Amino acid sequence: MIPAGFDYVAPATLDEALTALAEAGEDGKILAGGQSLIPVLRLRMSAPGILVDIRKVPELQGISMDGDRVRIGAMATHHSVVHDPLVVEHLKLLSDTEQTVADPQVRHRGTMGGALAHADPAGDLGAVAVALDAEFDVAGPQGRRTVAAADFFQDYYTTALAEDEILVAVTFPSYAGWGAHYEKFTRVAQSWSIVSVAAAVQVEGGIVRAARVGLTNMGAVPIRASAVEQALVGGPATAEAVRAAAQSAAQGTSPVDDTSAAADYREHLARVLTARAVLAAAG
Structure with missing residues (x-):
């Protein structure tokens, strides 16, 4: 489909961009890389009256x-x-x-x-x-x-x-020296995540000193797997300990049932992928 008609401005400074956006009001949309917005415009799921292109700012x-x-x-x-x-x-x-x-x-x-x-x-x-x-x-x-x-x-x-x-x-913040891994589960390459896990860990002497774990597509917003982090810190960076900690990955999540996966399957994936991501991050 072809997008509905719109006006276009390309401000050269941040102040100009803010002014253009304020003048457009509810009828304005920001154009950055366009990789999300352009498909939406072509499907006419959105029809702004003016695009504010911020690529020159x-x-x-x-x-x-x-x-x-x-x-x-x-x-x-x-x-x-x-x-x-x-x-x-x-x-x-x-x-x-x-x-x-x-x-x-x-x-x-x-x-x-x-x-x-x-x-x-x-x-x-x-x-x-x-x-x-x-x-x-x-x-x-x-x-x-x-x-x-x-x-x-x-x-x-x-x-x-x-x-x-x-x-x-x-x-x-800087995480120099930390191990890290992103474990992504998709049906086909380059598609949206069904579930993914972002893990960063700091290991010293075989012990997990600090851990950061985030979950993709386990709710309406990205989720911090705090229970997993707490279970990891102070424990050994072993497969057994990591897999035990990963059993808490679905706590506090609210995954949906859709055509890609059922909610309980997403919970299972969260636990499995968390263990994989943390073990990979820990080396």
């Missing part, structure tokens, strides 16, 4: 260290995140996960910020953001604010972003 670009945190501009493409040396060194889990997003064509066009703001519960990056305690730098007419990942995702395709706000960047 320099404040939304780049990957850098901000103190002891890694700052990733919202317009950084999946491909650039995968290969950036800072991300590889400090955020191996994010780099590994980004490599599983869609296909190379989408990774070269799609943006990390756009995917997170889209908030698809089957999207890969939300679980990583929640597990690694990311913070979202948001700009709006009233100024800037910071939103923790735990508060950013609110429901299906719903975030803490107001209609007149723009995601500027996402920052992460």
Whole structure:
């Protein structure tokens, strides 16, 4: 199908983008990489009157260290995140996960910020953001604010972003030296996750000193598997101990029944994939 007609603006600064979005009101939509929005427009599931293209805004670009945190501009493409040396060194889990997003064509066009703001519960990056305690730098007419990942995702395709706000960047603490792995279960390659698990662990002397585990598509929003983390920390990094801890993976989740999988099967997958992801992260 062909999208409905719309106007188009391409602001050169963040202030111009915020002004254009405010003037558009409910009739405006932000265009980042377009990998989620364009298909929706073509199906006429959305028909905005104006698109605000933020690809030329320099404040939304780049990957850098901000103190002891890694700052990733919202317009950084999946491909650039995968290969950036800072991300590889400090955020191996994010780099590994980004490599599983869609296909190379989408990774070269799609943006990390756009995917997170889209908030698809089957999207890969939300679980990583929640597990690694990311913070979202948001700009709006009233100024800037910071939103923790735990508060950013609110429901299906719903975030803490107001209609007149723009995601500027996402920052992460450094996890240099941690083991990491993203275990993704799909029916076919490059499709949405049925269930996935993001795991980062710090192992010293055969003991798990710290653990971060996030779950994809086990509810309306990405979920932190806190019970698993608590069971892992202080215990041995052995197959037996990890599999025992992974039995808590489905606690606090609310998976759906759909054509891809039943809820109880997703719970089973969460336990199995958590064990695999943590064991791989622990080496």
